[in-house]
Amino acid sequence: MAERRNVVALTGAGISVESGIPAFRGTQGLWEKYDPMEYATLHAFVRSPRKVWEMLSEMVSVCGDAAPNAAHKGMAALEKRGVVRAVITQNVDGLHQAAGSRRVIEYHGNMETLVCISCWKRYPTRERWRPGTVPLCDCTEILKPDVVLFGEPIPWLAQEQAEEEARTCGVLLVIGTSAQVSPACDIPRIAKESGAAVIEINPEPTSLTASVTDLHLQGTASEVLGCLVGLLRNPANGHP
Ligand code: OAD
Secondary structure, eight states: OTTTOOEEEEEOTHHHHTTTOOOSSSTTSHHHHSOHHHHSBHHHHHHOHHHHHHHHHHHHHHHHHOOOOHHHHHHHHHHHTTSEEEEEEOOOSOHHHHHTOOSEEETTEEEEEEEOTTTOOEEEHHHHOOTTSOOBOTTSOBOEEEEOOBTSOOOHHHHHHHHHHHHHOSEEEEESOOOOSTTTTHHHHHHHHTTOEEEEEOSSOOTTTTTTOSEEEOSOHHHHHHHHHHHHHOGGGOOO
16 A cells, blocks of 8 residues: 555545444344335335435434544555545445545435425425434425435446546555445456555445455554554554
């Protein structure tokens, strides 16, 4: 990382777990409580938006209460030092930007904006949504957060930029993602096929670990990034 400097990161829900936002999969995950086929598809939203808002309300309030943790701050520090070039995030919580990262590609959109799927008008979430309510457009339709639900395409600019970053980086850090959702899970493969080293930061192995990953740094995002930031500041410290 110190030599190549053109490092890109792909982050997932795991990087925000230490900010109090539960991941999607696993025993504490959101999908244990809400079946994604019933609560997280575009089809489900069109059919029963009030039901989908039961899950969305929880996401909006948890994200709204969260603050960046040491891992988000570590990523921002690495960008400031010219080591990390961009962060591609599947997260919709805005915590990378809150920590100070500037080049953030939001692959699955964000929770800050609501959009009307009928007339396409957009609103800041904090202006239209109150706990226990369903946000409405001026045209009376129920608004949808500007996040990618299953069955929706990735915003084209985010997809283009993410693939370009993956094709041209020297190192791809894959942090806190189970890499089970397509097309985000293709990003590590694109980077690897284009010659990048793939470094995974995750307490658990994933489907990438045995096939794509060159180095698995096993630990939480804040532990491992804390070590990396320290080492890059002073390589003489040796192995953490
Ligand atoms: P997942 O919930 O699938 O995976 C979270 C990953 O984070 C797991 O591999 C955990 O082992 C790891 N993890 C947990 N705690 C961690 C910590 N403290 N530090 C580092 N890693 C930790 O979340 P994603 O892979 O982000 O998409 O899920 C991808 C997509 O699936 C989401 O963007 C969302 C979801 O369905 C849509 O809704 C379209």
